[in-house]
Amino acid sequence: MILEELKKRITLAMKERRDVEKEVLRVALGEIQTAGARAGRDISDDDAAQVVRKLVKSIEETRALTVDEATKATLALELTTLQSLLPKGLSVDEIVEKLSASRDAIRAAPSDGQATGVAVKALKGLGLTVPGSDVSQAVKLLRA
Structure with missing residues (x-):
């Protein structure tokens, strides 16, 4: 489900010329496909969500260390985009x-x-x- 959603959103971002969103989604898709290739099997939604969570954590760490406001804004957009892919957890x-x-x-x-x-x-x-x-x-x- 996450893979299909990623592919649809990449296409939509390309059509609407949202470059930051397109690129971060492509990175996520690539990471998920790489994880599947390493495992030698199709990746489950849980595994895909774990890869996306890893990317979210990485972006959060980078954002905390960044001083440039333009870069922080770009990272915030990337973060929002990736978090929207994750299933909603319990409060x-x-x-x-x-x-x-x-x-x-x-x-x-x-x-x-x-x-x-x-x-x-x-x-x-x-x-x-x-x-x-x-x-x-x-x-x-x-x-x-």
Whole structure:
């Protein structure tokens, strides 16, 4: 699904002459195809999303170190474009809601780190993949 969406959006960006968007989408497509070639198989949407997340993280790091305002604006556009490809994740409040069944085990853990481990295990049991920073925020809310 991500690959098809990328290809459609590249074509649209080319037609509308949005060069920054076109180029960042091409980079993402190339990275995803390279990851698939390395694995020797077609890449799944989860793997493609992981590649896009890696690119997002890289752009965020570059943007934090950039001082030129024009470059920052370009990086912001690239960031927005790539983030729009990613599936929407759960909010911290939604994570807290999903962890309600494990609330006692999370509170019983001796430290926030161990409580986060319990929470991640519970979320994986539900088939959810959630960023660790969001899980740790949810754990802090549950332990408060």
